[in-house]
Every structure is written in C-alpha cells, then in structure tokens.
Amino acid sequence: MNRMISYYLVISLASIAYGMYSCSSAGAMKERCRLKTGEYLRHPEQLLSRFNLLETELKVQMSKVTVGGWLELDRRTYNGKLGGPTWRVRPGDVISVRLINQLSAESEVKRRNNSLQKANSTNLYLQGLHVSPKVNDITVEVAPGKKKTYSYKIGCDHPAGTYWYHPHYDGSALFQTLSGMAGMIVVEDNFKSPDDPKSIIHYSCPLHCDREVHLLFQPSLLYKIDQTGMSFARVQKKIGDRFRNREKLSDGRTVEEWLMGRQNDISLYTTNGQVQPTIRIEQGKKMRFRLVNAGGVHVLEIQSPSSCKVEEIARDGIYLPSPIVPRGGKSILPQGSTMDWLIKCNKKGNFKINSSPNIRENPGIGRASRYRGMLARLEVVENPKRSFLKSIVATFHEEAPVSLPPLPDYMRNLKGLSQSHVTGKFVVEACVNNIINRDKYEANAEASYRMPLDGVEEWSLLNADSSNSHTVHLQTNHFQIVSYNTYTGPVSIATRDGVTFVDQSRQLCQDSGPRYRSKLIIKKGGLPGTCRSRDFYPTTMNSRPMGKAEFEGFFDWIYGLKPEYKKKYGDQRYLSSIYAVFLRQYKHSAHTGDHLKNFFQWAYTKFPGYRKFYGDQSYLAELYDYYLFTHVTDIRRHKRE
Known part of the structure; x- marks a missing residue:
C-alpha cells in the first residue's frame, strides 16, 4: 500500500455554480x-x-x-x-x-x-x-x-x-x-x-x-x-x-x-x-x-x-x-x-x-x-487568523528570492562547446505531409541514425514546410537550443504524386525525391545548387572510424560517376597515403566533410606546393561526406546482416 497525502488548500464546503441553470442528470x-x-x-x-x-x-x-x-x-x-x-x-x-x-x-x-x-x-x-x-x-x-x-x-x-x-x-x-x-x-x-x-x-x-x-x-x-x-x-x-x-x-x-x-x-x-x-x-x-x-x-x-x-x-x-x-x-x-x-x-x-x-x-x-x-x-482570500505582526514577518519571508537547484552533470550547458567535443552531426528536415528527411515513416524500419552513448551531438532542425509549424520532441533525452539561424533552403509543396521542392526564388527543384541528393549532385556537377540547404547532407551522418580504404574508395566512386573529375583532381593514391599519416598523427576517428577540409588545410600547411596542384577542395569535401553517408553506412549494415 502506498501512503497517501492530502493538500491543505483552505476551502469551503459550499459549491458555487457559475452556469446558467441548476442542472441534474435527469433533466x-x-x-x-x-x-x-x-x-x-x-x-x-x-x-x-x-x-x-x-x-x-x-x-x-x-x-x-x-x-x-x-x-x-x-x-x-x-x-x-x-x-x-x-x-x-x-x-x-x-x-x-x-x-x-x-x-x-x-x-x-x-x-x-x-x-x-x-x-x-x-x-x-x-x-x-x-x-x-x-x-x-x-x-x-x-x-x-x-x-x-x-x-x-x-x-x-x-x-x-x-x-x-x-x-x-x-x-x-x-x-x-x-x-x-x-x-x-x-x-x-x-x-x-x-x-x-x-x-x-x-x-x-x-x-x-x-x-x-x-x-x-x-x-x-x-x-x-x-x-x-x-x-x-x-x-x-x-x-x-x-x-x-x-x-x-x-x-x-x-x-x-x-x-x-x-x-x-x-x-x-x-x-x-x-x-x-x-x-x-x-x-x-x-x-x-x-x-x-x-x-x-x-x-x-x-x-x-x-x-x-x-x-x-x-x-x-x-x-x-x-x-x-x-x-x-x-x-x-x-x-x-x-x-x-x-x-x-x-x-x-x-x-x-x-x-x-x-x-x-x-x-x-x-x-x-x-x-x-x-x-x-483563482480566488484569493486573506487569512483572518494572521496577526498584524505575523503578516509583516510573513510578507518579508514571501518576498525573499528563491534559489533553484543545479542540474546534474549530464545536463551541463552546451553553449560555446568546442567542435572537438562534438561526436556527431545530424539534420532533421520537416516537410509537408509530416515527412521527415524526405522519407515516409515506417514503424519497423531500421534506425536512420545512430549516436554513441554519452556523446554530444549537434543537430540542425530545418522546417521546409511553409504551411505548418512542427514541434520537435525527443523521447527520453532532453536537448538544448544553442542558436537560431536564417533558413535559405528549399520549401516543400504537396503534389498529387507526393512532395516536391522549390528553391527560395520559387524555381522547381529537380530530382528532389527521397534519393534526390545523389541525382542532384551528379547532374549539377559543381557547387551545390539552391535546391537544398547548404548543410543538409554534409552534416547528416554519424561519427564513425575511417581510414585510408574509405578515402581511396571515395575516389574510385566519384571517378566512376564523373570520369572528367579524374583530370581535375588527378591520381589520389599518394594523397591517400598522406591522409593516413594525418589520421595517425592526430588520432582522428570521427570524420565528416568538415574533417576532410581540415585534412587539406593541414596538408597545405605542411606541403605548401600542394595547394597549387590540388586546388580548392571544399566541394570535394562535401561529396566525400555524401559518400560516407550513403556508401559506408550501407556497407557496414550489410556486414551486420
């Protein structure tokens, strides 16, 4: 049996009816x-x-x-x-x-x-x-x-x-x-x-x-x-x-x-x-x-x-x-x-x-x-039993400020946390028809994202639905909002066939279905277009250990899709060896496109002549991130199965 407690609100036995009639269930x-x-x-x-x-x-x-x-x-x-x-x-x-x-x-x-x-x-x-x-x-x-x-x-x-x-x-x-x-x-x-x-x-x-x-x-x-x-x-x-x-x-x-x-x-x-x-x-x-x-x-x-x-x-x-x-x-x-x-x-x-x-x-x-x-x-009443002196003392007590208890360590303030403490990044994009990340909800589908226990994640929440607001709720885990940003990505529109997207200039996006990202990248072949948020897929990935094999596999993949890129970026076997040195030296195991940018920055500092040969790698870094998200995840999932 559980103990039961009572709340001692000062109340009267009388009941007050504010309705128009005195009603009974019968009539x-x-x-x-x-x-x-x-x-x-x-x-x-x-x-x-x-x-x-x-x-x-x-x-x-x-x-x-x-x-x-x-x-x-x-x-x-x-x-x-x-x-x-x-x-x-x-x-x-x-x-x-x-x-x-x-x-x-x-x-x-x-x-x-x-x-x-x-x-x-x-x-x-x-x-x-x-x-x-x-x-x-x-x-x-x-x-x-x-x-x-x-x-x-x-x-x-x-x-x-x-x-x-x-x-x-x-x-x-x-x-x-x-x-x-x-x-x-x-x-x-x-x-x-x-x-x-x-x-x-x-x-x-x-x-x-x-x-x-x-x-x-x-x-x-x-x-x-x-x-x-x-x-x-x-x-x-x-x-x-x-x-x-x-x-x-x-x-x-x-x-x-x-x-x-x-x-x-x-x-x-x-x-x-x-x-x-x-x-x-x-x-x-x-x-x-x-x-x-x-x-x-x-x-x-x-x-x-x-x-x-x-x-x-x-x-x-x-x-x-x-x-x-x-x-x-x-x-x-x-x-x-x-x-x-x-x-x-x-x-x-x-x-x-x-x-x-x-x-x-x-x-x-x-x-x-x-x-x-x-x-x-709300009915506010005075206490007739309180004396004048007690009222003065009580007023002083009631006006005193109240201190609130501190939060546990696992709920520490994350504002200003350095990126070195971030274990992974993810993006949640809401669309019309209650679609998340351009895929329909399936009850028994495998988790679309995995994060390490006790890790610190940086998530970007995008609302591509101009017709509705979307409340964000995570079960079990609380989160902290660290910034609000201007949204410059696409807007979703409900159509007879499902959902399509237009950019901020109201131009129709091409290939914007659930697998739109690979088609969009291949067709445009250059800097990302306006039919997606700049940070949509580059941050949509788990932290995962990477190495030389993934780097070489990436270039095999991109050269197979776009042979002309081989002329632009050249033979990357030597660069992949330098990449392996970079991994060993800095003991990095969590990689995103931003990390690849860090690698090029490191390489250009160590070998200044490489900058002229390899050039600006920002777009390549985004493609690398996309490759990791779509290919490496699939490979490891098949191995588990």
Missing part, C-alpha cells in the same frame, strides 16, 4: 443546460514511494464520467476517472506499475502506420523522465484483456521536476489521451538539507504541501470543430469507437450532435477532471503551481492572473538557472509539456487563468493550433 438534456463551472479544485489521488519503491496499479477501463455537474460521458480512463493518480517519487526510486487492460476485444480494421486504429489497445509511457527506453517502449502493445508490469528505475542523479504519463500506442495514443488517460508524476526535491531559507523546498512537498497546487490540463471536451478540423467526436468516428453518446434528445438530435453544435461552444479543457474549477489561495502567500498540458492538440498561452506575480522556475522537468517573469505576462505551454510556477497574489479577489493567444505575439509558435479559453478561476 439536463431536455433543458440543454450549460456546464457547471467554478467548483473548488480537487487534487487527484497522491501516491508516494516507500522504501525507494512506488508500486501501483492502473486499470484501463470504460467508465461513466460526469463533468460540468451533469454531463455523463463514456470514456476510456485510468481507474475510472478523468486523469489518473499522481505519482510522487524521489531520485533512486523504482516505479512498478501493473497495467491492466480491461477494455473489450473488438474487431479492428488494420490501417497504415501512424493512423487512428486499435481503439482498445494501449501501453504506458512516462513523458520526460530519463529512464531506460527498453522499458519506456512505445512499440509494446497491451491488447484488450491483457496486462503488463512495468518497472522503471529512476536514476540517483535524476533531476527533480514535473512530468506525466499517458498511453503511447501507435494508432490509439491520441484518442486515449483525449479520452482522459493521463496523470502527473513528481520527482521530489532533496529535502534532507532544508537549511537554506531560499530553497525551493520551502514551497514544495513533502515539507510544505500546503503551498503546492497540481493542475493537469486535459483536452477532454473538444467537441466543437476548431480551425484545424479537430473534434473528439470526429476522432471517435474515425477510430470506430462505439461509445459515442448517441442518446436521442427531445428535439431529435443526439447528445453528440448537441456537443458539436457551434452555439453550445463545447470546446473546453478540463483541469484535474473539472470544468474551470476554482483554486483558492491565501493573499500574499507564495505558492508553487505544477502545470501539465496533457494532450497533443493545442499550445496553451497562459496569461498570468492580474494582481499576481508569476515566475517560471522549470520547464519540462528541468529547473531554470533562476526564476524568470514570463515575457508579456504569458507562459507558453506547448503540447505535452510541463511548467512550474511560483505565484503570489497580493490583492484579494477573483481572477481568471486563461489561455489567451495573440497571433502577433510569440511568432515562434507559428501556425500551431492555439487554445483560447478559460482553464481555471
């Missing part, structure tokens, strides 16, 4: 009532680890859930509720979860990968935690009527923070998350040394649970069709869900049709399973809010409540160097992300916590879908 549909809002916030069940183990059970089941005071919906849930229990663990703990799929087996139509299917198949995924991908595996299927036990080891140096869990089975992940299957995970801060009065532990559980508020934002009631065409009812229909609220109303419509009606405006997020609940906090008391955008649909742009000071202290479970005030008074919470606030309100009253997008603000969001609406209400 609600005939009256078509508005949903009840403003109920005081309820926290999910809190489960804590004991003796370095959290052992729990998640039942995936069909449940009747009531939202808005009267609206009953059939939903797939964890343990019968919108939003599962919150797990609280510490670094070094083990989370053992018995996932029991109690959904019924139904006939399924097999569709292509990455499309809606298998509504009742599921699995479990821990979002943001640095745990073994062998356990946190999204390809596992827990079929209807089956069960599986997951055992996650939290590293002893794992950063404290806010995370969450949800299903991630290909085909049903979006549908089940929209249905309400999600829960929060908290990796607690080290509370064994509470001597520092500025420490964040003074605003956090387990020592100060009265200061911590959990807010699990779920896109549970997205029925009105939005600008992107998203509607939960449409998702239900497409996946073949038979629990679609088809009950008839007095006017002949179904409940589903009423929910989708534009005049009813049922496009709502729930907060801890409630519709726009009221969070009650004490005036002048600094609180810690843990926020989770538990859905893959909208970006939330959360406006700081008026008369309250809000500071962001962590994003996606990673502490910031110091608290920061949100730019423009808005915190950006992308799909599936988390954030931690410190919030203090000095004025009594009732306030709103809204997602308030403004197309002119935060241009980095681009055309990603943004949610507009109220998430919760």
